[in-house]
Amino acid sequence: MSDIITVIAPVNIAVIKYWGKRDEDLILPLNDSVSATLDTSIMCAKTSVCARADFKEDAIWLNGKKESFDSPRLQNCLGEIKLRAAAEKSVSEDFLQRKVHVCSENNFPTAAGLASSAAGYACLVTALAKLYKVKSDVSSIARLGSGSACRSVYGGFVRWHAGINPNGTDSVATQIVDSTHWPEMHALILVVGDTKKKTSSTVGMRIATQTSELLKHRVKYCVPERTEEIIQAIRQKDFPKFAEITMKDSNQFHAVALDSYPPCVYMTDVSHFIVDLIHKYNTASGSVKVAYTFDAGPNACLYLLKDEVPKVISLIKHVFPTSKPESFITGLSSGEEVLS
Numbered sequence: 001m002s003d004i005i006t007v008i009a010p011v012n013i014a015v016i017k018y019w020g021k022r023d024e025d026l027i028l029p030l031n032d033s034v035s036a037t038l039d040t041s042i043m044c045a046k047t048s049v050c051a052r053a054d055f056k057e058d059a060i061w062l063n064g065k066k067e068s069f070d071s072p073r074l075q076n077c078l079g080e081i082k083l084r085a086a087a088e089k090s091v092s093e094d095f096l097q098r099k100v101h102v103c104s105e106n107n108f109p110t111a112a113g114l115a116s117s118a119a120g121y122a123c124l125v126t127a128l129a130k131l132y133k134v135k136s137d138v139s140s141i142a143r144l145g146s147g148s149a150c151r152s153v154y155g156g157f158v159r160w161h162a163g164i165n166p167n168g169t170d171s172v173a174t175q176i177v178d179s180t181h182w183p184e185m186h187a188l189i190l191v192v193g194d195t196k197k198k199t200s201s202t203v204g205m206r207i208a209t210q211t212s213e214l215l216k217h218r219v220k221y222c223v224p225e226r227t228e229e230i231i232q233a234i235r236q237k238d239f240p241k242f243a244e245i246t247m248k249d250s251n252q253f254h255a256v257a258l259d260s261y262p263p264c265v266y267m268t269d270v271s272h273f274i275v276d277l278i279h280k281y282n283t284a285s286g287s288v289k290v291a292y293t294f295d296a297g298p299n300a301c302l303y304l305l306k307d308e309v310p311k312v313i314s315l316i317k318h319v320f321p322t323s324k325p326e327s328f329i330t331g332l333s334s335g336e337e338v339l340s
């Protein structure tokens with residue numbers, strides 16, 4: 001018999017976006033990225049894993065539905081965890097031979113541009129690391145599942161270093177500050193649509209890497225400086241600077257998606273309406289009080305300080321009378337939680 005390990009892992013939302021790979025198999029990005037890890041109480045993935053001698057095959061259930069375990073990403077994650085466990089001699093040879101069963105669920109729309117793969121793979125890899133008693137850093141293994149997953153392994157604000165090694169050993173996430181550093185910082189998710197996106201992030205990135213001139217410019221001339229500036233703004237709790245860089249980087253990422261050929265369009269008219277609304281709100285406030293950022297989908301993530309939350313929720317309710325944005329307010333998280 002073996003224990004069932006259950007882990008909850010948080011979603012992260014990037015403020016400096018990852019978009020484009022230099023190696024698709026190892027999932028190595030073209031540029032560094034920076035994200036905030038959100039509180040698990042609202043949006044998270046939950047994964048249980050178990051290895052038993054009487055299991056006949058590796059198997060996985062996602063949101064209650066049995067899926068194939070043949071995906072190279074899944075195989076890479078499990079394979080790498082077992083290699084680490086063998087190197088660390090953390091479990092017996094007999095245990096390593098057992099088949100594993102995985103059960104994973106999200107409490108938010110999957111594949112609608114709400115970072116579901118980030119939380120999902122961070123959760124899977126963290127759970128497997130506990131099961132096989134792996135002690136070393138697992139962010140690089142989470143990266144093999146989904147690039148952005150390596151950032152969900154840590155709480156607070158996190159940087160994923162692109163790295164320069166061809167084998168990816170230096171393409172890892174590190175924590176910039178933990179969740180206690182800026183407790184006033186909140187995120188508000190506005191769900192604009194929960195249907196599956198037309199072009200997956202993996203495909204969208206591939207097209208951008210192959211065709212976008214703007215992406216080359218972004219990687220070389222924009223992201224390095226922005227990354228250093230936003231890290232400084234986070235450390236100094238300089239909200240206006242943080243917000244300006246966040247919004248500019250979201251806009252540039254979507255400009256790159258549009259500059260791809262054929263273009264990838266992730267934002268909708270409602271998304272653009274929200275952009276306009278936030279700029280008007282900031283202008284009326286006399287300084288930058290709210291930042292928006294959009295991932296590979298139409299949903300907005302607003303970053304704002306706690307004092308602004310009631311005012312912005314009133315505004316959203318006024319403009320979108322049928323919305324329920326209060327159900328998605330979240331603070332920053334300290335990282336994954338182990339349940340048992």
Ligand code: 2P0
Nearest residue numbers: 014017018146147148201202295296
């Ligand atoms: C990010 N996104 O930095 C960017 C911004 C979406 C927009 O990382 O191919 O699901 O599995 O590495 O991690 C989404 O990409 O892509 C993503 P793969 P992933 O959060």
